[in-house]
Amino acid sequence: MVCPRCSHRSVISISLKIGERDLSFFRCTYCDLQTWRTEDGSVSLDSVLDLARTAMAKT
Ligand SMILES: [Zn+2]
DSSP: OOOOTOOOSSSSEEEEEEEEEEEEEEEETTOOOOEEEEEEEEEEEEHHHHHHHHHHHHH
């Protein structure tokens, strides 16, 4: 995994599940770029929070 902004390879990735969705979080330790992705592609933090709210509302 290479950072899309600075091209450094020092990217941390974390996979997690919110509700029924698989999410991946990437953070570049060099330029501090933070990115969320789902199987559909990149998503904003707002979308992630919406998913979390929806998932919690169901339980
Ligand atoms: Zn970077």
